[in-house]
């Protein structure tokens with residue numbers, strides 16, 4: 196008798212675990228069921244408004260109490276020009292809202308997504324980001340930031356300036372992409388906004404039309420490991436590069452260098468392991484010691500430099516100048 200009861204109970208539990216009640220969002224979008232009954236939601240070409248912001252859509256109609264573990268949402272190719280509605284409280288770790296024609300983000304949109312580590316807003320129409328866009332509030336109602344956010348991707352928008360009051364709320368991020376935006380990096384607010392992000396490990400600035408980096412920015416971003424400056428009209432080595440003591444990977448494809456010498460070449464970058472210097476249409480000569488500061492270099496990519504006529508045999512050889520400063 197006991198044995199039968201156990202079998203019946205076990206059966207019921209097993210069905211519930213493998214087949215949770217379906218939520219409306221998984222009817223409109225594609226949900227994949229991952230580990231520990233977590234869900235990854237993928238949606239393309241939906242209007243957005245009705246689907247995303249109603250809490251009911253994320254619950255089971257049959258069993259309101261059923262607690263879904265939504266780990267990621269990718270909502271693309273929709274129409275969300277004014278992103279002003281607040282997402283319901285979801286356990287999302289990753290949110291991808293690329294290709295949605297977003298041109299403004301209102302206050303408190305992400306306030307309930309307190310677990311979010313990755314936010315992708317690529318390929319939208321953002322020009323300005325509201326200073327309070329990433330503001331959240333704690334249990335007492337005090338303003339705090341998205342304190343779990345580690346990765347923010349804003350590439351392929353129309354951003355020219357950043358507001359320091361905006362980055363204040365994403366202060367913990369380690370990865371920031373601003374690639375393919377018409378950035379004004381000479382604007383002091385924008386520099387201040389980026390400088391505040393002192394935990395940054397990866398910064399993507401390719402195709403932002405910048406001519407150099409602001410002085411001392413790598414002194415502030417002292418943990419930076421990966422920097423992409425490709426596709427910018429940079430003709431002189433940015434002065435602050437010598438402060439990139441923790442840089443391990445540097446990308447400078449398609450820039451404006453012509454002749455790099457010991458004086459105009461790379462500074463001492465003691466941890467740099469990988470350098471990409473490809474597709475530099477104007478690059479002609481890599482002179483003696485132009486790369487000697489890269490004392491740990493393991494990978495050097497130099498492809499498709501159509502004007503490169505001379506690489507000095509001592510271009511990368513050890514230079515006393517660089518060993519003297521080595522600690």
Ligand SMILES: *[C@@H]1O[C@H](CO)[C@@H](O)[C@H](O)[C@H]1NC(C)=O
Pocket residue numbers: 229230231232233264266
């Ligand atoms: C949700 O799912 C993720 C991925 O499987 C897992 O790491 C996390 O612990 C789950 N959260 C809860 C509350 O079950």
Ligand SMILES: *[C@@H]1O[C@H](CO)[C@@H](O)[C@H](O)[C@H]1NC(C)=O
Pocket residue numbers: 223224225237238239240241
């Ligand atoms: C769901 O996936 C199918 C097959 O990949 C795709 O054709 C469909 O557009 C997806 N639906 C949504 C709403 O993204």
Ligand SMILES: *[C@@H]1O[C@H](CO)[C@@H](O)[C@H](O)[C@H]1NC(C)=O
Pocket residue numbers: 276277
């Ligand atoms: C978005 O908001 C602006 C003003 O904040 C308004 O002028 C515009 O019409 C709105 N666009 C849409 C599509 O709702």
Ligand SMILES: *[C@@H]1O[C@H](CO)[C@@H](O)[C@H](O)[C@H]1NC(C)=O
Pocket residue numbers: 326358359360384
């Ligand atoms: C940031 O906020 C402070 C206080 O609200 C304000 O005085 C300042 O002008 C703001 N900064 C910018 C760049 O908007």
Ligand SMILES: *[C@@H]1O[C@H](CO)[C@@H](O)[C@H](O)[C@H]1NC(C)=O
Pocket residue numbers: 417418440441
């Ligand atoms: C960056 O370099 C400084 C000194 O050069 C060091 O103290 C610090 O721990 C480094 N940070 C990381 C993340 O490696």
Ligand SMILES: *[C@@H]1O[C@H](CO)[C@@H](O)[C@H](O)[C@H]1NC(C)=O
Pocket residue numbers: 401423425446447448471473474498499
């Ligand atoms: C240039 O740099 C990028 C990193 O942004 C790298 O992935 C790419 O392979 C490099 N090379 C060329 C030829 O573009």
Ligand SMILES: *[C@@H]1O[C@H](CO)[C@@H](O)[C@H](O)[C@H]1NC(C)=O
Pocket residue numbers: 453454479480
């Ligand atoms: C680069 O070096 C070549 C050979 O020394 C020289 O003719 C040319 O003027 C230099 N170009 C620049 C921009 O320094």
Ligand SMILES: *[C@@H]1O[C@H](CO)[C@@H](O)[C@H](O)[C@H]1NC(C)=O
Pocket residue numbers: 457458514515516
């Ligand atoms: C050190 O650098 C200076 C100028 O940058 C140069 O004149 C000198 O020859 C270099 N010394 C060595 C040993 O490379």
Ligand SMILES: CC(=O)N[C@H]1CO[C@H](CO)[C@@H](O)[C@@H]1O
Pocket residue numbers: 250281282283284306307332
């Ligand atoms: C579902 C949920 O938790 N919604 C909350 C989102 O954040 C706002 C502002 O703090 C709350 O009012 C909602 O209750």
